[in-house]
Amino acid sequence: MNKPRVDRPQAALRDTRTQLFVGNLPYRVRWQDLKDLFRKAGTVLRADVSLGPDNRSRGYGTVLLATAEDAGRAIDMFNGYCWQTRTLEVRPDRLGASPEPDLAQPAIPNPSQSLALSGGHLPFHIQWQDLKDLFRAAGSVARADVALGPDGRSRGFGTVTFVTEDGAERARLLFDG
Numbered sequence: 059m060n061k062p063r064v065d066r067p068q069a070a071l072r073d074t075r076t077q078l079f080v081g082n083l084p085y086r087v088r089w090q091d092l093k094d095l096f097r098k099a100g101t102v103l104r105a106d107v108s109l110g111p112d113n114r115s116r117g118y119g120t121v122l123l124a125t126a127e128d129a130g131r132a133i134d135m136f137n138g139y140c141w142q143t144r145t146l147e148v149r150p151d152r153l154g155a156s157p158e159p160d161l162a163q164p165a166i167p168n169p170s171q172s173l174a175l176s177g178g179h180l181p182f183h184i185q186w187q188d189l190k191d192l193f194r195a196a197g198s199v200a201r202a203d204v205a206l207g208p209d210g211r212s213r214g215f216g217t218v219t220f221v222t223e224d225g226a227e228r229a230r231l232l233f234d235g
Contacts, residue, residue: 075103076129080136081118081147083107089119096121099135100128111183120151120187180204182212193218196232197225 080092093105101124108116123129129150137148180189190202198221205213220226 099132196229
């Protein structure tokens with residue numbers, strides 16, 4: 059017996075994750091505090107506070123939200139918001155922006171495009187955004203990660219995934235040594 063066919067409209071698979079830059083953070087704020095605050099606007103996938111070599115806050119960070127709607131709500135709620143005597147600046151992150159304007163087809167990293175850094179080569183204060191900024195000199199970076207231990211501190215190594223194989227090869231030539 060044949061079952062009747064039901065036509066269902068297929069929702070376009072869209073990657074609407076949106077990263078925001080958050081400036082003028084109170085210096086005592088850590089990533090968990092930032093994530094807790096931005097949860098009031100929507101689903102937070104990741105929050106980072108940039109730290110200096112002395113492990114102290116640099117006064118800015120990034121928040122990755124699940125949807126563009128959540129990001130818009132967060133900008134509306136928190137840009138100009140006074141938090142612990144500091145007035146926050148919240149805007150779309152220009153550095154974390156996708157190199158491709160069409161997010162309908164998110165880039166699926168090819169393992170051959172990934173450049174892995176072995177342990178012991180990164181200073182322990184490096185965060186994923188610092189790694190991404192450094193390797194951007196070689197080409198368009200799709201993603202950068204720093205391995206963290208159970209205590210949330212860097213393990214001294216990370217990975218960088220490039221949009222093209224050329225970028226990965228340029229990075230290997232620039233930084234391998």
